[in-house]
Amino acid sequence: MECGARLFAERGYHPTSVADIVATLGVGKGVFYWYFASKEELLAELLKASNHDLRKRQQQGIGDEADPVRRIELGIRASLAWFAEHREYFAIIQFAATDETFAPVLARNREISIADTIRHLKDGIVDGRIADRDPALLAHAIFGVVAELTRHALIDANLPVDEVADLCVAFCLEGLLG
């Protein structure tokens, strides 16, 4: 049923009416409200499911790697790989972040990912491998790179994930001067 979510991605949340969704599915409106209490709940469900899936992928990607720097790298690669496979969710997440109703849960999701990254960063700083700078800001910086490269390189320019991931990791680890 949540396949009808593609519409949110294609046309955006507000321009997609419940009537559109059920028409695409070829069913009546009643069946939609049988499964979801409201249109908002559908989006909330989508966000919850996608976040859960993304985090699972990140954890799989990182596995039991011990090196904190490499953990960060694997996290980045897993995130990009997931977005490459689930492009439709990027626009949905992007929109939800701008809507007062959904921003809180989005923010919480993000904070959880950020908190993970911060842990790896702190480990790396203790080891002396990572420069001693505010880990929270560094984590957000990485997040920003991943988000923007997802949007531009994966979704708009449709570049191969591996290339994008290589550059993303290189930039995050070594910066421009590398």
Added chain:
Amino acid sequence: MECGARLFAERGYHPTSVADIVATLGVGKGVFYWYFASKEELLAELLKASNHDLRKRQQQGIGDEADPVRRIELGIRASLAWFAEHREYFAIIQFAATDETFAPVLARNREISIADTIRHLKDGIVDGRIADRDPALLAHAIFGVVAELTRHALIDANLPVDEVADLCVAFCLEGLLG
């Protein structure tokens, strides 16, 4: 008149009705449609004005600096400083990027900034100061860092611009391992 734009930032575009705007201004609806052809035009005007102002600030910030690396640094600092002074526009721009109607002009604005950055990057690469990687992707990566740090550090956490700018520049130039 465009001061009524604050409402878009506070509550978002869709939840803010034209009636809300004119009520806040204490005027009738007629006066709104005297100055703007539609609600959409107000947003478009806002986007145009803010982009123009931001670019002016970037150019002032860079001045006639010759070193390409330093030009990038100054551009980053100017952008962060501008957003720190115009927080209300961040949410508006963020939203507009998710709306089919406004995304094209947003995309064009961004591509212009990106193109500037790419020039500096290419100069730096030719000089051998900057690692030889796809300048377009690097420019987007920088863009992502600036956007995310603006959102989190400047707007949500309200940190001092200079601190954020220092870290942003350090991250972009040297990465995590710096």
Added chain:
DNA sequence: AGTCCACCTGACCGGTCGGTCAAGGGCGGC
């Protein structure tokens, strides 16, 4: 004072959309 017009008002309209619900239909059990 009278006239006119630029500017403004806010009731109103058409249309859309999220959400409801009475009616219908198919299917299993008796």
Added chain:
DNA sequence: GCCGCCCTTGACCGACCGGTCAGGTGGACT
């Protein structure tokens, strides 16, 4: 064959909102 239950339908409702416009209003000019 009949009943009754559950799922489904889609016409309908109320609310809202962007946009219009007939009508006011006040000041400048005659």
